[in-house]
Amino acid sequence: MYNQLDETHKKIIKMRYWNGRNGASWERIAVECNLGERTVYRYRDAIIEAIAEKVGWR
Numbered sequence: 494m495y496n497q498l499d500e501t502h503k504k505i506i507k508m509r510y511w512n513g514r515n516g517a518s519w520e521r522i523a524v525e526c527n528l529g530e531r532t533v534y535r536y537r538d539a540i541i542e543a544i545a546e547k548v549g550w551r
Contacts, residue, residue: 494547498540501526505536 495503504526508517519537523530 494543501528502536502540505533506540509537 495506498506505522508522508525509519510516517525519533520530522528523533526533528536
């Protein structure tokens with residue numbers, strides 16, 4: 494599933510979840526990805542929904 498994501502979505506996941514205990518804040522991710530904070534939250538929600546569907550929670 495991860496491999497099917499575009500580069501922006503991958504960067505969000507890496508920055509937030511794969512940086513150990515010190516994952517980047519949503520605000521920092523928005524700045525570094527040159528996106529609005531609300532857009533980053535929408536991307537996050539879409540990623541979570543896709544995972545939930547994949548594991549059968551939806």
